[in-house]
Amino acid sequence: MNSNRLEQGLQKLHEIDGEAGQAVINSLQHISPDLARLTIEFPFADVYSRPGLDLRAREIATVAALTALGHCAPQLKVHLNAALNVGCSEEEIKEVIIQMAVYAGFPASLNAMFAFAEVLERRAD
Amino acid sequence: MNSNRLEQGLQKLHEIDGEAGQAVINSLQHISPDLARLTIEFPFADVYSRPGLDLRAREIATVAALTALGHCAPQLKVHLNAALNVGCSEEEIKEVIIQMAVYAGFPASLNAMFAFAEVLERRAD
Amino acid sequence: MNSNRLEQGLQKLHEIDGEAGQAVINSLQHISPDLARLTIEFPFADVYSRPGLDLRAREIATVAALTALGHCAPQLKVHLNAALNVGCSEEEIKEVIIQMAVYAGFPASLNAMFAFAEVLERRAD
Amino acid sequence: MNSNRLEQGLQKLHEIDGEAGQAVINSLQHISPDLARLTIEFPFADVYSRPGLDLRAREIATVAALTALGHCAPQLKVHLNAALNVGCSEEEIKEVIIQMAVYAGFPASLNAMFAFAEVLERRAD
Amino acid sequence: MNSNRLEQGLQKLHEIDGEAGQAVINSLQHISPDLARLTIEFPFADVYSRPGLDLRAREIATVAALTALGHCAPQLKVHLNAALNVGCSEEEIKEVIIQMAVYAGFPASLNAMFAFAEVLERRAD
Amino acid sequence: MNSNRLEQGLQKLHEIDGEAGQAVINSLQHISPDLARLTIEFPFADVYSRPGLDLRAREIATVAALTALGHCAPQLKVHLNAALNVGCSEEEIKEVIIQMAVYAGFPASLNAMFAFAEVLERRAD
Numbered sequence: 001m002n003s004n005r006l007e008q009g010l011q012k013l014h015e016i017d018g019e020a021g022q023a024v025i026n027s028l029q030h031i032s033p034d035l036a037r038l039t040i041e042f043p044f045a046d047v048y049s050r051p052g053l054d055l056r057a058r059e060i061a062t063v064a065a066l067t068a069l070g071h072c073a074p075q076l077k078v079h080l081n082a083a084l085n086v087g088c089s090e091e092e093i094k095e096v097i098i099q100m101a102v103y104a105g106f107p108a109s110l111n112a113m114f115a116f117a118e119v120l121e122r123r124a125d
Numbered sequence: 126m127n128s129n130r131l132e133q134g135l136q137k138l139h140e141i142d143g144e145a146g147q148a149v150i151n152s153l154q155h156i157s158p159d160l161a162r163l164t165i166e167f168p169f170a171d172v173y174s175r176p177g178l179d180l181r182a183r184e185i186a187t188v189a190a191l192t193a194l195g196h197c198a199p200q201l202k203v204h205l206n207a208a209l210n211v212g213c214s215e216e217e218i219k220e221v222i223i224q225m226a227v228y229a230g231f232p233a234s235l236n237a238m239f240a241f242a243e244v245l246e247r248r249a250d
Numbered sequence: 251m252n253s254n255r256l257e258q259g260l261q262k263l264h265e266i267d268g269e270a271g272q273a274v275i276n277s278l279q280h281i282s283p284d285l286a287r288l289t290i291e292f293p294f295a296d297v298y299s300r301p302g303l304d305l306r307a308r309e310i311a312t313v314a315a316l317t318a319l320g321h322c323a324p325q326l327k328v329h330l331n332a333a334l335n336v337g338c339s340e341e342e343i344k345e346v347i348i349q350m351a352v353y354a355g356f357p358a359s360l361n362a363m364f365a366f367a368e369v370l371e372r373r374a375d
Numbered sequence: 376m377n378s379n380r381l382e383q384g385l386q387k388l389h390e391i392d393g394e395a396g397q398a399v400i401n402s403l404q405h406i407s408p409d410l411a412r413l414t415i416e417f418p419f420a421d422v423y424s425r426p427g428l429d430l431r432a433r434e435i436a437t438v439a440a441l442t443a444l445g446h447c448a449p450q451l452k453v454h455l456n457a458a459l460n461v462g463c464s465e466e467e468i469k470e471v472i473i474q475m476a477v478y479a480g481f482p483a484s485l486n487a488m489f490a491f492a493e494v495l496e497r498r499a500d
Numbered sequence: 501m502n503s504n505r506l507e508q509g510l511q512k513l514h515e516i517d518g519e520a521g522q523a524v525i526n527s528l529q530h531i532s533p534d535l536a537r538l539t540i541e542f543p544f545a546d547v548y549s550r551p552g553l554d555l556r557a558r559e560i561a562t563v564a565a566l567t568a569l570g571h572c573a574p575q576l577k578v579h580l581n582a583a584l585n586v587g588c589s590e591e592e593i594k595e596v597i598i599q600m601a602v603y604a605g606f607p608a609s610l611n612a613m614f615a616f617a618e619v620l621e622r623r624a625d
Numbered sequence: 626m627n628s629n630r631l632e633q634g635l636q637k638l639h640e641i642d643g644e645a646g647q648a649v650i651n652s653l654q655h656i657s658p659d660l661a662r663l664t665i666e667f668p669f670a671d672v673y674s675r676p677g678l679d680l681r682a683r684e685i686a687t688v689a690a691l692t693a694l695g696h697c698a699p700q701l702k703v704h705l706n707a708a709l710n711v712g713c714s715e716e717e718i719k720e721v722i723i724q725m726a727v728y729a730g731f732p733a734s735l736n737a738m739f740a741f742a743e744v745l746e747r748r749a750d
Contacts, residue, residue: 024485027489028485028488028489030492031469031488031489031491031492031495032469032472032473034300034469034473035472035473035476035484035485035488038292038296038297038473038476039476039485041296042227042288042292042296042476043227043481046288046292047223047224047226047227047288048224050220050223050284052217052219052220053216053217053220053221053224056182057181057182057185057217057220057221058220060182060185060186060189061186061188061189061221061224061225062189062224062227062228063186064185064187064189064190064193065189065190065192065193065225065228065229066228066482068189068190068193068194068605069193069194069228069229069445069480069696070446070696070697071444071445071446071482071483071486071696072228072445072480072482072483072486074482074485074486075481075482075485075486091177091178092177092178092182094656094659094660095175095177095178095182095183096186097657097660098172098175098659098660098663099172099173099178099183099186099187100186100190101172101605101660101663101664101667102167102168102172102187102605103187103191103194103197103200103605103606103607104190104194104604104605105568105601105602105604105605105608105694105697106602106603106664106667106668106700107603107691107694107696107697107699107700108605108696108697109660110649110653110660110664110699110700111697111699111700113653113656113657113660114652114656116656117655117656120656149610152614153610153613153614155617156613156614156616156617156620157594157597157613159594159598159675160594160597160598160601160609160610160613163598163601163667163671163672164606164610167601167606167663167667167671168606171663171667172663175659191607194321194570194605194607195321195322195571196569196570196571196607196608196611197570197608197611199607199610199611200606200610200611219281219282219284219285222282222285223282223284223288226285226288226289226292226480227480227481228480228481228482229479230319230322230443230476230477230478230479230480230483231289231292231325231477231478232316232319232321232322232324232325232478233321233480234285235274235278235285235289235324235325236321236322236324236325238278238281238282238285239278239281241281242280242281245281292477297473297474297476297477300470300473302466302467302469302470303466303467303470303471303474306432307431307432307435307467307470307471308470310432310435310439311435311436311438311471311474311475312474312477312478313436314435314436314437314439314440314443315439315440315442315443315475315478315479316478317440318439318440318443318730319443319444319478319479319571320569320571320572321570321571322478325478341427341428342427342428342432344427344531344532344534344535345425345427345428345432345433346428346432346436347535348422348532348534348535348538349422349423349428349433349436349437350436350440351422351535351538351539351542351730352418352422352437352730352731353437353440353441353444353447353450353730353731354440354444354729354730355569355693355726355727355728355730355733356542356543356728357566357569357571357572357574357575357728358571358572360524360528360535360539360574360575361571361572361574361575363528363531363532363535364527364528364531366531367530367531370531399735402739403735403738403739405742406719406738406739406741407719407722407723407738409550409719410719410722410723410726410734410735413542413546413547413723413726414726414731414735417538417542417546417726418731421538421542422538425534441732444695444730444732446694446695446696446732446733447695447732447733447736449732449735449736450731450732450735450736542727543727547723547724547726547727548724550720550723552716552717552719552720553716553720553721553724556682557681557682557685557720557721558720558724560682560686560689561685561686561688561689561721561724562724562727562728563686564685564686564687564689564690565689565690565692565693565725565728565729566728567690568689568690568693568694569694569728569729575728591678592677592678592682595675595677595678595682595683596678596682596686598672598675599672599673599678599683599686600690601672602667602668602672602687603687603690603691603694603700604690604694
């Protein structure tokens with residue numbers, strides 16, 4: 001049932017992104033509750049809940065992709081936090097960002113690294 | 126010394142990509158031996174040789190990025206092979222590709238999955 | 251229930267893409283039946299089945315997006331067919347492709363127009 | 376004659392974008408009056424003035440493309456306004472943005488939806 | 501007058517791209533003579549005919565951009581030919597392609613270099 | 626030796642980007658001194674130091690690529706400054722930006738032109 005997908009997605013979202021993920025969903029409620037629901041259901045209930053890849057590997061893949069795409073800084077910051085939440089070390093995340101210089105160029109890596117600096121500062125507060 | 130970077134890079138390239146990586150380098154020798162050398166040195170000696178992230182995680186990041194970027198099918202195939210070479214399971218790689226539907230859209234995921242089908246067929250021969 | 255989403259998605263897929271859409275799904279069955287199912291469920295049951303935008307407008311949006319992204323020729327061809335299937339005229343589709351020269355540049359428009367020429371030829375057979 | 380293209384373009388720009396379009400052109404006058412003129416002539420006199428596709432469909436295509444490309448928030452906001460100006464409903468525009476999650480991923484859709492929230496707020500003032 | 505833009509554009513197209521450019525235009529005539537005309541007028545009469553940047557610099561800029569975008573191999577090959585036509589040396593073009601590894605990653609550079617190898621082979625025939 | 630690459634890269638960085646380049650490197654020192662070092666070594670010692678293309682042509686290529694990619698405004702501003710530093714005229718740089726409307730669309734050109742206006746204002750202070 002749909003309500004199950006929503007519940008399952010919310011639980012997975014909370015497990016991965018903590019309050020940052022919920023904040024994104026909340027900020028969508030006013031403008032498009034439907035997109036908020038779809039953003040919980042497909043990514044978190046249908047994809048992140050699948051077996052076959054642990055959450056650390058999933059967040060490494062997402063940080064890599066968002067760094068390479070280059071045009072989604074807010075989502076990258078959410079997933080840099082998420083990567084730390086699910087057990088990636090700071091050093092591992094920096095390595096993923098550095099490696100993206102090979103595939104998406106230095107500007108993509110530099111911008112992601114500056115985003116990570118911001119994320120780490122906020123967590124330190 | 127530069128010769129050390131080149132040797133170190135070649136060794137890492139062989140460890141990761143096996144003959145497929147060497148084939149890319151060979152195909153560059155005629156048109157641009159300099160780009161061949163740089164493609165060994167920076168990615169493989171400077172980046173992939175770094176500690177702090179194991180090769181499985183590095184290949185998961187690269188498969189994710191190349192799937193998301195969408196415009197580099199030949200390199201994606203090399204790294205789908207590489208991911209298998211360094212110990213990722215077929216299932217894990219498929220999960221990374223599926224997850225990219227969330228961040229780069231379904232066409233990017235579909236094309237990467239078809240590329241993986243091709244890679245698996247060739248390995249089965 | 252999930253089985254309902256799958257059935258609803260398949261019906262919508264058939265309505266929009268006819269046999270071309272089914273062919274994409276079939277070609278995925280061997281390598282990843284899960285991605286095949288997700289490609290039916292989220293895009294076709296969750297998104298294309300929504301009220302609020304008619305199918306003509308949906309296909310105009312998709313042709314525009316795939317032309318602009320530039321890296322997904324196979325999916326563009328499916329949706330050029332779909333646009334004709336749901337009632338867009340040849341002239342309207344050409345206008346959308348021409349307009350993309352403004353936002354994504356002439357190479358993106360040229361490649362999409364050549365893809366449309368191919369689609370029209372196959373339909374004429 | 377060139378002066379006719381310019382006049383025709385300015386008229387079409389005004390019809391579509393109202394003051395927001397003129398504001399973009401004005402902000403270019405100091406740095407590059409030539410790019411200002413070309414931005415009126417090719418997009419608005421040569422493309423948007425063409426018959427064969429109504430302005431609603433043209434704005435749906437543009438909102439879709441700019442959402443998918445992801446790197447042009449200022450232009451997206453101009454065209455979200457333009458889409459409302461030429462008769463698209465809020466609901467239709469939200470549907471186009473939601474549909475882009477299928478082709479360009481959720482981050483592209485989320486950022487476009489937040490841009491639309493901003494546009495609607497300013498129009499409400 | 502429009503006929504002047506068309507004539508001016510055709511002359512500039514011939515000067516830059518020789519027969520390769522004309523071949524692209526010809527291949528568009530059947531599917532969209534309007535896009536063929538627009539592809540001559542805006543790029544070649546309005547942009548490439550402008551003073552202020554010599555044709556060598558213009559082709560260096562275009563080769564760089566098409567290498568970086570990564571999704572327009574046919575147009576890249578036309579402009580690799582064009583760059584040679586207007587006086588860029590093989591070495592200079594290879595340097596531009598190599599430099600793009602910094603900004604768009606190695607896959608983009610490798611694919612452009614392989615395209616250049618093809619272009620050089622055809623010119624040698 | 627590595628120390629030589631670093632010194633050579635720093636010298637070239639200073640020659641091209643002046644203080645702006647050094648500022649980027651400095652801002653990386655806290656979060657990732659390794660990425661700072663790699664950003665000096667590969668781009669500036671391995672690529673920009675190569676013979677075969679003068680610095681003016683190199684900066685024209687980089688401004689073109691960063692304008693076309695669209696997602697790296699901070700790096701584009703550094704290289705708009707660099708292009709002026711190595712002898713490109715304001716007019717030439719504006720021409721490169723205008724030309725990108727052909728290959729990457731008007732939004733990419735407009736955003737780059739606005740970035741250039743900012744760069745020129747700061748230099749005038």
